[in-house]
Amino acid sequence: MKILISIIFMFLLNNLCIAQPLRTSAITVDSIFYKKQRLYFAKQPNSNNYKYSQAKKQYSYVGISVNSKTNFIYKNDTMQIKLLFDSYSPLSFHIKNLHFRKGYYTVNLKECIERLNKNTYPIIIKNFPCDCLYRNEEDQ
Numbered sequence: 001m002k003i004l005i006s007i008i009f010m011f012l013l014n015n016l017c018i019a020q021p022l023r024t025s026a027i028t029v030d031s032i033f034y035k036k037q038r039l040y041f042a043k044q045p046n047s048n049n050y051k052y053s054q055a056k057k058q059y060s061y062v063g064i065s066v067n068s069k070t071n072f073i074y075k076n077d078t079m080q081i082k083l084l085f086d087s088y089s090p091l092s093f094h095i096k097n098l099h100f101r102k103g104y105y106t107v108n109l110k111e112c113i114e115r116l117n118k119n120t121y122p123i124i125i126k127n128f129p130c131d132c133l134y135r136n137e138e139d140q
Contacts, residue, residue: 026063027083027093034074034100041072049073064095077102081129085109092122099130107134
């Protein structure tokens with residue numbers, strides 16, 4: 001009986017030591033604006049695409065994927081965002097207002113933290129991408 005309890009205890013202890021906190025792969029967004037007009041987006045199934053919706057309700061989850069491309073489609077315009085972030089750094093970001101701009105953007109979140117001079121978590125970006133350094137791929 002003692003051996004069985006010892007084995008169970010060792011198994012549980014081993015699993016607790018190995019377990020790591022789950023990391024998020026997306027950064028949440030509160031609101032999306034285009035020329036001071038609030039836009040509402042709905043995620044398209046099985047994709048990283050969000051399309052404009054006429055429904056005036058807050059969707060429960062709008063997120064921008066990290067280290068991959070996310071598309072926001074409004075009418076015939078697309079804003080493609082690729083957030084770059086080193087996987088070993090803390091990933092605790094939140095975007096208050098995303099400003100829709102037609103184009104393809106790459107944003108280095110590490111540089112964004114340095115620019116905002118933030119040392120506390122979660123990092124709250126009030127106006128995105130305006131508050132962050134970014135590269136417009138169309139300008140290249």
